[in-house]
Amino acid sequence: xxxxxxxxxxxxxxxxxxxxxxxxxxxxxxxxxxxxxxxxxxxxxxxxxxxxxxxxxxxxxxxxxxxxxxxxxxxxxxxxxxxxxxxxxxxxxxxxxxxxxxxxxxxxxxxxxxxxxxxxxxxxxxxxxxxxxxxxxxxxxxxxxxxxxxxxxxxxxxxxxxxxxxxxxxxxxxxxxxxxxxxxxxxxxxxxxxxxxxxxxxxxxxxxxxxxxxxxxxxxxxxxxxxxxxxxxxxxxxxxxxxxxxxxxxxxxxxxxxxxxxxxxxxxxxxxxxxxxxxxxxxxxxxxxxxxxxxxxxxxxxxxxxxxxxxxxxxxxxxxxxxxxxxxxxxxxxxxxxxxxxxxxxxxxxxxxxxxxxxxxxxxxxxxxxxxxxxxxxxxxxxxxxxxxxxxxxxxxxxxxxxxxxxxxxxxxxxxxxxxxxxxxxxxxxxxxxxxxxxxxxxxxxxxxxxxxxxxxxxxxxxxxxxxxxxxxxxxxxxxxxxxxxxxxxxxxxxxxxxxxxxxxxxx
Amino acid sequence: xxxxxxxxxxxxxxxxxxxxxxxxxxxxxxxxxxxxxxxxxxxxxxxxxxxxxxxxxxxxxxxxxxxxxxxxxxxxxxxxxxxxxxxxxxxxxxxxxxxxxxxxxxxxxxxxxxxxxxxxxxxxxxxxxxxxxxxxxxxxxxxxxxxxxxxxxxxxxxxxxxxxxxxxxxxxxxxxxxxxxxxxxxxxxxxxxxxxxxxxxxxxxxxx
Numbered sequence: 001x002x003x004x005x006x007x008x009x010x011x012x013x014x015x016x017x018x019x020x021x022x023x024x025x026x027x028x029x030x031x032x033x034x035x036x037x038x039x040x041x042x043x044x045x046x047x048x049x050x051x052x053x054x055x056x057x058x059x060x061x062x063x064x065x066x067x068x069x070x071x072x073x074x075x076x077x078x079x080x081x082x083x084x085x086x087x088x089x090x091x092x093x094x095x096x097x098x099x100x101x102x103x104x105x106x107x108x109x110x111x112x113x114x115x116x117x118x119x120x121x122x123x124x125x126x127x128x129x130x131x132x133x134x135x136x137x138x139x140x141x142x143x144x145x146x147x148x149x150x151x152x153x154x155x156x157x158x159x160x161x162x163x164x165x166x167x168x169x170x171x172x173x174x175x176x177x178x179x180x181x182x183x184x185x186x187x188x189x190x191x192x193x194x195x196x197x198x199x200x201x202x203x204x205x206x207x208x209x210x211x212x213x214x215x216x217x218x219x220x221x222x223x224x225x226x227x228x229x230x231x232x233x234x235x236x237x238x239x240x241x242x243x244x245x246x247x248x249x250x251x252x253x254x255x256x257x258x259x260x261x262x263x264x265x266x267x268x269x270x271x272x273x274x275x276x277x278x279x280x281x282x283x284x285x286x287x288x289x290x291x292x293x294x295x296x297x298x299x300x301x302x303x304x305x306x307x308x309x310x311x312x313x314x315x316x317x318x319x320x321x322x323x324x325x326x327x328x329x330x331x332x333x334x335x336x337x338x339x340x341x342x343x344x345x346x347x348x349x350x351x352x353x354x355x356x357x358x359x360x361x362x363x364x365x366x367x368x369x370x371x372x373x374x375x376x377x378x379x380x381x382x383x384x385x386x387x388x389x390x391x392x393x394x395x396x397x398x399x400x401x402x403x404x405x406x407x408x409x410x411x412x413x414x415x416x417x418x419x420x421x422x423x424x425x426x427x428x429x430x431x432x433x434x435x436x437x438x439x440x441x442x443x444x445x446x447x448x449x450x451x452x453x454x455x456x457x458x459x460x461x462x463x464x465x466x467x468x469x470x471x472x473x474x475x476x477x478x479x480x481x482x483x484x485x486x487x488x489x490x491x492x493x494x495x496x497x498x499x500x501x502x503x504x505x506x507x508x
Numbered sequence: 509x510x511x512x513x514x515x516x517x518x519x520x521x522x523x524x525x526x527x528x529x530x531x532x533x534x535x536x537x538x539x540x541x542x543x544x545x546x547x548x549x550x551x552x553x554x555x556x557x558x559x560x561x562x563x564x565x566x567x568x569x570x571x572x573x574x575x576x577x578x579x580x581x582x583x584x585x586x587x588x589x590x591x592x593x594x595x596x597x598x599x600x601x602x603x604x605x606x607x608x609x610x611x612x613x614x615x616x617x618x619x620x621x622x623x624x625x626x627x628x629x630x631x632x633x634x635x636x637x638x639x640x641x642x643x644x645x646x647x648x649x650x651x652x653x654x655x656x657x658x659x660x661x662x663x664x665x666x667x668x669x670x671x672x673x674x675x676x677x678x679x680x681x682x683x684x685x686x687x688x689x690x691x692x693x694x695x696x697x698x699x700x701x702x703x704x705x706x707x708x709x710x711x712x713x714x715x716x
Binding site: 043044069070076077083084085087089090091093096137144145146147150156164194197201202205208209213216225228229231233234235236237242243246296371372373374379380382384385386393395396397398399400401404405407410411442443444445446470490501502503504 | 556563591613644672676
């Protein structure tokens with residue numbers, strides 16, 4: 001086989017060096033070529049798909065976190081004997097896809113799990129990926145409440161791109177079976193790079209779309225949106241986010257950094273040091289979404305996606321390193337049980353039989369679980385009646401909020417940046433001007449806010465009032481302290497004449 | 509042939525991604541079809557200042573009210589809230605309630621209600637952090653708001669404004685001149701009445 005630069009293809013152990021040469025030649029050609037040639041060089045260059053193989057191995061493991069978690073709930077979430085919530089109904093589509101009876105749903109769910117595992121192992125890779133590509137979005141779309149998220153859609157794109165790639169040709173059971181018969185040092189198959197290129201472009205588009213969403217969200221640019229998200233208790237616990245919510249100015253800095261990074265990613269994450277800067281920021285960003293927002297699968301999925309940015313020699317190095325880690329940790333355990341390559345493993349019949357057996361076991365097991373407690377010795381579950389007090393509370397139908405709940409926070413300091421306090425203080429010098437920042441919960445009425453200065457014994461020293469129109473989310477009161485003698489004082493915040501919050505402070 | 513197919517795939521895929529981006533950026537038909545959910549990346553939409561939890565209630569023929577949360581172990585995807593709390597817009601709560609009715613023993617049911625409980629997210633601060641920001645002790649205050657009504661089959665029969673919209677509406681209409689003008693022309697903005705609406709797809713795209 002002859003490379004594009006006319007050299008003969010090197011044996012495998014020299015291939016990395018040859019690739020360097022090949023890449024250099026390709027680069028020169030790329031800059032000299034017209035658009036059609038550039039397209040060919042960019043999408044149709046040949047490489048061993050190590051990067052896609054790394055994605056193939058890691059992505060199913062990440063997907064399995066969410067998929068296995070729902071295994072016990074298939075009947076309730078995805079079958080006619082439960083309460084599926086198909087997303088297509090919100091688009092006005094009835095019966096877009098069939099909802100299956102419990103046994104069939106369970107069987108298909110078991111097939112999905114098996115195929116994710118076989119994808120990871122690289123056994124019947126293409127078939128496994130196509131099955132996952134059909135079943136993963138199907139089950140996601142069936143449960144709009146808790147299974148369908150944007151990472152389900154990202155995962156679907158990744159499965160699509162993996163299924164059109166040759167990711168099963170290296171580091172897979174398929175490759176092991178293929179090579180098991182021959183003694184020769186078989187060279188890995190090379191294939192066109194376009195699935196990896198599309199994956200890179202896809203990631204860039206996702207980030208660009210996410211940036212576009214933020215541009216549509218004004219509350220993102222004053223820090224409110226991120227602050228409220230960090231305090232939302234519907235994802236995994238996120239104590240760092242709760243702590244950071246006390247410092248909205250810092251949150252705003254992260255918010256601006258994020259949007260700049262998201263916009264730039266598609267354009268400069270291709271080569272050189274900018275690639276590594278973009279990917280490093282990306283990894284930090286996704287780790288922070290776990291720590292501050294409580295996301296888990298989404299950041300892991302994107303960490304896997306970054307394998308697409310590794311060139312052939314880089315992904316080979318990562319793969320070798322992972323192999324080394326595996327050998328050092330689990331190698332001794334597995335070496336003694338390593339199966340011999342049996343030709344029949346490679347047949348479709350063996351694969352289908354395995355799926356059928358595991359699906360049958362799953363259906364039988366699920367039927368024994370008695371999800372709804374119908375075989376309870378005490379009989380079926382009873383509805384729990386509500387007490388009169390509970391009914392009165394629940395049917396209160398509140399339509400307005402307490403004045404205190406119009407206020408999200410009341411902070412004190414002396415310096416502002418981007419309209420937010422950057423120094424949170426409770427102690428001031430007499431020469432300073434204190435800034436009391438009130439952040440409001442929107443939507444709110446037009447409000448009259450007062451921040452009054454009181455002495456330690458509660459005596460009113462000074463009144464300061466301001467109107468907060470309904471569109472305003474932050475109000476700053478600037479209060480000179482030069483008339484105060486050293487001692488303890490308090491700011492009392494009133495909303496429409498009612499006490500909302502008190503903050504003590506001292507003057508030195 | 510293979511090369512032709514791969515090139516078609518590349519061009520088609522890129523056109524699709526590009527269309528999704530343009531459609532989303534310019535808000536052009538970005539929620540027209542289910543397919544748009546696959547190519548629009550709006551991972552950061554609606555996190556407002558109130559935390560919300562759902563209460564599903566059934567009204568029996570006798571006038572007794574029942575708690576419709578599942579009596580079996582309900583799915584809890586992120587350890588913080590059960591599945592019923594993720595129905596932000598109330599479209600699907602009827603299905604959840606109907607399934608609970610189907611799987612339990614009870615008197616004949618005439619109606620189901622979805623009541624939302626809201627509280628300011630400032631109360632989600634853990635106590636040590638609360639004391640850094642406020643001098644007063646934390647006293648969480650919840651608001652209960654009737655959102656949807658369903659028949660005994662779980663079919664949506666009425667839906668009220670969302671809680672933030674209700675607050676915004678109230679702020680807007682708290683204006684005697686505007687109130688008078690509306691009353692003079694057409695009193696169509698009556699927030700106290702239920703009204704049927706068509707589900708809106710974009711409502712469900714708020715999760716990352």
